[in-house]
Amino acid sequence: MNDLLLAWRNIWRNPRRSILTILAIAFATALLVFMLSFQFGAYDDMIDSSVRLSTGHVQIVAPGYHQRPEMRKVIDNPEELLQEATMLSNVDAVSLRSEAFVLASGEKRSRGVMVTGVAPHHESKISSVPQQIKKGRYLTEGDGAAGVIGALAAQHLQLDVGDECVLLGSGRDGSIAAAVVEIVGIFKSGVDEFDRSIMQLPLAEFDTIFSMEGAVHRLIFTFAHLSDSQAGAAQLRQGERARKLQVLTWEELTPGLKQSIELDLISGIIMYFILVIVVAFSILNTFFMAIFERKKEFGVLMSIGMKPRRLVVLMLLESFSMTTVGLVLGILCGIIITLVAARYGISMGDSAEFMAQYGMPERLYPKLTLLSVTVGPLLIFVVTLLTALIPVLRIPSLRPVEALRS
Amino acid sequence: MRFFDLLSVQISWRNLWRNPRRTTIILTAIVVGIISMIVLSAFGRGMMEGMVKNSIDNLVGHIKIQNPQYRIDPAIDNRIDQAEKIAAQIGELLPDDVQLATRLRLDGVLSTSREHTGVMIVGIDPAAEKGVSFIGRPLYQGTPLQPEDARGLLIGQGLLERLGLEIGKKVVVLSQDASGEGRSKAFRIRGSYRAEMRDTEKRYIFINLKSFQDMLAAPGSATEISISLRNANAYQTGTVEDYVDRINERLDGLGLEATGWRQLLPAIAAYIDMFDVYMLIWFVVVFVAMGFGLANTVLMAVYERMREFGLQRALGLRSSGIIKNVMIEVLFLLLIGMALADLCSFFLVKVVFRSGIDLGSFGAGIEMWGISRIVYPVLSLSDIVMANGVVVLLGLLVGLYPALHAARFTPIETMRHL
Numbered sequence: 001m002n003d004l005l006l007a008w009r010n011i012w013r014n015p016r017r018s019i020l021t022i023l024a025i026a027f028a029t030a031l032l033v034f035m036l037s038f039q040f041g042a043y044d045d046m047i048d049s050s051v052r053l054s055t056g057h058v059q060i061v062a063p064g065y066h067q068r069p070e071m072r073k074v075i076d077n078p079e080e081l082l083q084e085a086t087m088l089s090n091v092d093a094v095s096l097r098s099e100a101f102v103l104a105s106g107e108k109r110s111r112g113v114m115v116t117g118v119a120p121h122h123e124s125k126i127s128s129v130p131q132q133i134k135k136g137r138y139l140t141e142g143d144g145a146a147g148v149i150g151a152l153a154a155q156h157l158q159l160d161v162g163d164e165c166v167l168l169g170s171g172r173d174g175s176i177a178a179a180v181v182e183i184v185g186i187f188k189s190g191v192d193e194f195d196r197s198i199m200q201l202p203l204a205e206f207d208t209i210f211s212m213e214g215a216v217h218r219l220i221f222t223f224a225h226l227s228d229s230q231a232g233a234a235q236l237r238q239g240e241r242a243r244k245l246q247v248l249t250w251e252e253l254t255p256g257l258k259q260s261i262e263l264d265l266i267s268g269i270i271m272y273f274i275l276v277i278v279v280a281f282s283i284l285n286t287f288f289m290a291i292f293e294r295k296k297e298f299g300v301l302m303s304i305g306m307k308p309r310r311l312v313v314l315m316l317l318e319s320f321s322m323t324t325v326g327l328v329l330g331i332l333c334g335i336i337i338t339l340v341a342a343r344y345g346i347s348m349g350d351s352a353e354f355m356a357q358y359g360m361p362e363r364l365y366p367k368l369t370l371l372s373v374t375v376g377p378l379l380i381f382v383v384t385l386l387t388a389l390i391p392v393l394r395i396p397s398l399r400p401v402e403a404l405r406s
Numbered sequence: 407m408r409f410f411d412l413l414s415v416q417i418s419w420r421n422l423w424r425n426p427r428r429t430t431i432i433l434t435a436i437v438v439g440i441i442s443m444i445v446l447s448a449f450g451r452g453m454m455e456g457m458v459k460n461s462i463d464n465l466v467g468h469i470k471i472q473n474p475q476y477r478i479d480p481a482i483d484n485r486i487d488q489a490e491k492i493a494a495q496i497g498e499l500l501p502d503d504v505q506l507a508t509r510l511r512l513d514g515v516l517s518t519s520r521e522h523t524g525v526m527i528v529g530i531d532p533a534a535e536k537g538v539s540f541i542g543r544p545l546y547q548g549t550p551l552q553p554e555d556a557r558g559l560l561i562g563q564g565l566l567e568r569l570g571l572e573i574g575k576k577v578v579v580l581s582q583d584a585s586g587e588g589r590s591k592a593f594r595i596r597g598s599y600r601a602e603m604r605d606t607e608k609r610y611i612f613i614n615l616k617s618f619q620d621m622l623a624a625p626g627s628a629t630e631i632s633i634s635l636r637n638a639n640a641y642q643t644g645t646v647e648d649y650v651d652r653i654n655e656r657l658d659g660l661g662l663e664a665t666g667w668r669q670l671l672p673a674i675a676a677y678i679d680m681f682d683v684y685m686l687i688w689f690v691v692v693f694v695a696m697g698f699g700l701a702n703t704v705l706m707a708v709y710e711r712m713r714e715f716g717l718q719r720a721l722g723l724r725s726s727g728i729i730k731n732v733m734i735e736v737l738f739l740l741l742i743g744m745a746l747a748d749l750c751s752f753f754l755v756k757v758v759f760r761s762g763i764d765l766g767s768f769g770a771g772i773e774m775w776g777i778s779r780i781v782y783p784v785l786s787l788s789d790i791v792m793a794n795g796v797v798v799l800l801g802l803l804v805g806l807y808p809a810l811h812a813a814r815f816t817p818i819e820t821m822r823h824l
Binding site: 278 | 428432435438439442478479481515520522523525567568569570582586604673674688691692694696698699700701702703705706710768770771772774775
C-alpha cells in the first residue's frame, strides 16, 4: 500500500510529463473503444438489413435447393415443421416462402422476374419489404391474385399500381403455370438487384398457380438476437424432420457479407495494432526518463539497503497506475463519444450511395458492447506494461556506487 | 537574421544526439507512424484502383455513348441506329490507340430443358472486346466466340454451375423486339467466363452482335458504344472529360450522349472522393498518437537543458533565438524520421509487397464488392506528400509547445535549479 502511494507521488513529481503520457494512452483508448463500437454496430446493421431484406437468420430448405434452386426441391407439409419450430425458444418469427422464375408481361413489355410466394401476416414480422412500399400497399391476408413488385421491375415493365401483369412460368410438376395478377404495391429497397427482379404474391395464390400442393421452398426464421442464430440452427437440426432437410444460417446464405465483415475487421485490427505500437514508442521515452533521471536516487536507496526487486515493483506500479488512469479516462471518453454517435448516427456522406447498393443503411449507429469497451483497452494495457518492462528491467543491473556518481 | 544560420543548425544537430537513445526511440515512433500512413494508404489505393478497373472492365469502359433514355429504361426502343457508322465517325475523332466496342445489351430469359432464368443478353463483336472488358480475356472453359458463329453463346461459370449446364449444351434465349414481340432462338454454349464480380457471372450471357441483331430483326442497331482509353489512369479525369466534350459535339442532333465513367459509376466515383478524406483522418490519428510522445520528448530535452538556456539568455540570446534553436532541433527530428520512413515505405511497397497480398481467403466477400483477389499497393505522390505534410506541419506545431517553454526561462530562475 505504501509502495502504491510512493508510486503515485512519483508520478506527480513531473506533472506535465505524466499528463502528456496519460493523454497519449487515453487518446488511443478512446479511439479504439469508439472505433470498435462503430465497427461492431455497423456490422450488426449490415447483417440486419440483409437478413430483413431477404435471407432471415436461419433457413430450412430441401437438400440441394440452396446450391441449385429447382421447383421440384420442396419441403412437403411445412405446417408440421412450423409447429415444431415455433416451440423453440428465442425464435422471433417464422415464415414460409416459395420461389419461381416467370416471364412477367405488362401491356407492352415483358421480362423475367423472380416471384416469391409469402405469407403476408408473417412476412411483416420478418422482412423489411412491407415497410419499403413506395406506392400502393403491401399484401394482406385476404389478397387473391395480387402482387407487389420492385420499383425497377415496375419501371421496366411500365406497370403501375392497379395494372394487370401476366405471369408465365412452370409449376412444381413441370406443367405450364400462367396467371394474371393485379399490382397492388411497388416497393423500393435501394438494392438495385432486388428491386429489379422480385415480385411477391400471397403464398396461397402462389400455391395454386404453380401447383405446389401445399409444399414450400423455404422456412425463414428470425431470432430475438443475431447471436442466437447459431444455437437456433443447431436446435433446429435436432428436429425429427429437419434432419432430412438442410438448415442454413445467414453466414452460409450470404457468405459474401460474412467475409467482407471479416476483411474489414482484420484490416481494422492491423490499423489498431500499428496505432498501439506508435503509442508504445511514444511513451517509452517517458518511462526511460522517469528511471534515468532518478538514477542517483536509486543509488541512495540501494546503498541504504533497498532490494532492487522492490524498486522494480515500485517502478512497475508507477507505470501501471499511469496506464490505469489513462485507460479509465480513455474508456470514459470513448463511451461518451460512442453514446453521442449512437444517438445521432454517423452519416456515410457520399459513400452512402455506394453502400446502399449492398443494402446498407444511410446512417450507421455505433453499438456499445462489453467486447468493444474491453478489447481495445486490454490491448493497450498489455502493450504499455510490456513497454514499461524494457527500462524497468535495467534497474537490477544498477551498481549503487556508479548510480551515486552519475 | 537568417533562419538557418550555420551555428544554430550545428547546435541543434548536436543537441539532438546528446541522448542518442531518447532520439532513437522517438524516431522509431515517427518512422513507424509514417510507414503505416504510406503503406496502408498504398494498399487502400491499390484496392480502390482495382475496384475502379474491375468496374470499368465490367462492360462500362471509360466513356460510353448511349441513347440518354436507355439509362433509365434499358429497352430496345432506346437503341442506337446505324451504330457501326457512328462508331466509325467517333473513332476518327480520337487517337489511334483508343478502342471502341459496339454492343447490343438487353434483358431476356435463358431457358434450359428444365429451368428458366432472367439474364442480360449482350451482343458483342468478340474481336473488339480484347483489352476492353473482361469478356475479351481468355475464357475459363471452352472455346471463344468465332465472328461467324451465329449460334454460339458464352455464359458465366457461376450461372453454368447454378443451372447445372455444361459446355456444348443447347439453351434457348428469349428477348423482345422493337414491336414488343417476344423472339427466341436456340444457342449452343461454347464457353464459360469468370468475372471479378459474382453478380456479373450470374447475369450476363454473350452472343455475337450480328446474330442478336438478326434475332430481333434490328439490323445495325446497338445500345451502347463503349470507348476504352489505353493507359488511361483512373484518376486522369481531365482526359476523359475532354474526350466526352469532343464526342458530344459530334453527336449533336443524333439524340445520343457520351458519358464519362465517373457519371456512369457515381457510387464508385463518390467512394474515391471519400477515400482521400478517410486517409487524411487516419494520418491525423496516427500523428496525434506520436504527437504526445514528440511533445514529451522535446519537453524533457528542454527541461534538462534549462541552465544552458539561462546561460544563453544571460549571454544575450533573445528568446526568439531559443525558440528557433529548439524548432530546428524538432525539424531535424522530423526530417530524419520522414527520410527513413519514406525509404522504408518505398522498400516495403516496391520489394516486400511487390507481388501484392492475396485476399483469396475472403473470396465471397471481395466478389461482393468487386475487389480484385490480389491487391497490389499503389504509391501515389499525393499520398506521400500528404503523409509527410501532415507530420511536418503538425510536428512543428507540437514542437512549438516545448520551444515556447524554453524561451520563457529567465536566467535568474534557471540558476536556482540544479
